[in-house]
Amino acid sequence: MSAIKIKIKKEKGKHDLGVSKFFGKPTLPAEWNDFGDTTIFLLQINLEEIKDLDKENKLPHEGYLYFFLDVEDEYAVTCDVRYYKGIPTVVMDDFNCVVPGYEQYNDEILIEFEEVLDDATGTKLLGVPADWNYQDEPRKLLLQFDPLDPGLGIFEFIDGLFYFFFDEKDEKSFEKVTLMEEYS
Numbered sequence: 001m002s003a004i005k006i007k008i009k010k011e012k013g014k015h016d017l018g019v020s021k022f023f024g025k026p027t028l029p030a031e032w033n034d035f036g037d038t039t040i041f042l043l044q045i046n047l048e049e050i051k052d053l054d055k056e057n058k059l060p061h062e063g064y065l066y067f068f069l070d071v072e073d074e075y076a077v078t079c080d081v082r083y084y085k086g087i088p089t090v091v092m093d094d095f096n097c098v099v100p101g102y103e104q105y106n107d108e109i110l111i112e113f114e115e116v117l118d119d120a121t122g123t124k125l126l127g128v129p130a131d132w133n134y135q136d137e138p139r140k141l142l143l144q145f146d147p148l149d150p151g152l153g154i155f156e157f158i159d160g161l162f163y164f165f166f167d168e169k170d171e172k173s174f175e176k177v178t179l180m181e182e183y184s
Contacts, residue, residue: 002115003127004053008151009110017091018064020045022152024108026066026095027088038072039080040102041095042145042154050113050125058126064088065174067143067164071099079164079179081142105154122146129163129182140166142177159183 006020018027026041044066051061059065063085070078096105118127123146129138143164147155155162160183167176 002053002055003118003120004050004125005114005116005120006111006123006125007114008149009112015108015110018046018088020049020111020113022109022111023096023105023154025091025093025106027064028066028090028092029084029086029088030090032082032084032090035068036070036072038099039068039070040099040105041066041092042069043067043143045125053113053115054126056126060085060172069179071102077162077179077181079177081164081174081177083174109151123149123152130161131182138163139178142166142174 017025020043022043023041026044044064047060047063047065050059054061060083063083066082066084068080068082070080094106096102113125116124116127119130120127121130122144124144125142127141127144129141129144132138141163143162145162145164147158147160147162158181160181163180163182165178165180167173170176
């Protein structure tokens with residue numbers, strides 16, 4: 001199996017709001033209006049952009065995958081991962097501006113994808129967790145997020161990784177994705 005590296009795309013000028021990106025203005029389904037006061041938008045992935053890289057069909061190849069973080073307790077951040085099969089229609093300006101301390105994460109950081117080895121370091125989809133040093137086998141990895149990846153500028157005080165794991169019983173479901181923070 002191979003993983004899909006997420007890297008910063010150096011692009012200037014106008015772009016489609018539905019592209020894959022960190023932060024900024026998420027493009028969401030109109031019916032999604034249930035976010036809490038401490039929820040920030042982390043990542044939006046247009047799944048059509050990665051369909052050729054997902055060799056084992058672990059992810060849907062249409063629609064969007066979203067990653068949100070509830071930062072109410074900075075020592076116990078939780079995740080809210082959502083999948084939407086259709087084309088989202090609502091652009092949420094200033095999504096992160098309503099959460100005190102996260103106002104600066106309102107600029108979009110466009111991303112692109114490339115195939116990497118399963119155990120690659122950095123931010124990636126799928127594969128296996130990098131530097132896994134536990135006795136147990138790792139759970140099924142959905143996203144490995146490295147806050148120290150060049151150009152991101154979020155959670156830079158964390159020297160470690162965020163692992164988003166699939167539900168062990170149903171990796172096609174994103175309702176029970178769990179977050180684990182691993183510090184160096």
